[in-house]
Amino acid sequence: MIRRLSRRFSHRGRLGRALYKRFGGANGFEWAEHLRATTDLYHLGKDCSILPSTKIIEPEYTWIGDRVCLGSCTLICHDGAAQTINRRHNVSIDRIGPIIIEDDVFVGEDAIILGSTTIGEGSVVGAGSLVRSSVPAGSVVAGNPAKVVAKVEDVVRFWEADTLAMPWRHLIEQREGAFDRNLEPELKRMRQAHFFQGKLKRP
């Protein structure tokens, strides 16, 4: 009931959005569509997933391509220090730059992306990364400051090999999409048995 109401009033100003965010139970795809309808995002491509906990501080200077997936990350286009420096030094500095996230980029939890950066097509930004400069297409970046740690094409090859070796790979092959309610119990049982061999489970 609350979920339905919050969804109904989601487009009604800040309160509506806050209620939807808190009670609406929106998944990443639904929240991306909500942002498309209610914010000033300069561009939002198709089939994007953006978690409700993602912070896009200046949507008007943020460009997001197709099939982008944003975890609970923060995108900040401006440099907050400029205002303080302006006051102290009696100057008028403007420190703001665009964030461009090209197609098929994934950004992990708690990553921070600063302005004047482009995240190249098909890249992966690791959890907790601080991105201060542009990321070449097809790169995996991690750390603070974020650095290229691998090429996505290499990672794909290795992760495929890893998956082939998993005892539950036949279930992954059957699965449609990233989650299958019917397969999940058996997947969970097999994974736990593999991960915690010999370790006691709470009674």
Place this chain on the structure above:
Amino acid sequence: MDIEVELQSVFREVFDADDLCIDRATTATDVEGWDSMAQINLIVAVEKHFSVKFPAAELSEMRQGDGNVGILLDLLSARVEATH
């Protein structure tokens, strides 16, 4: 040149450690910075250096062995022999 000596030079380059010494018993826990991403970069560098390509089953075998250099050496020697 001996494969193990050449492999050591690849390790030194990837991990940026001129004095790094490896042997068959060396594993990921013995080398600073050898995490899952470094493992990928290492194998890619090994493939490039020796002009070989490991199939998925062999990559998986290396991963399961916790980066054991002995496993890598055996697979590499077999692959070099088959390729050249």
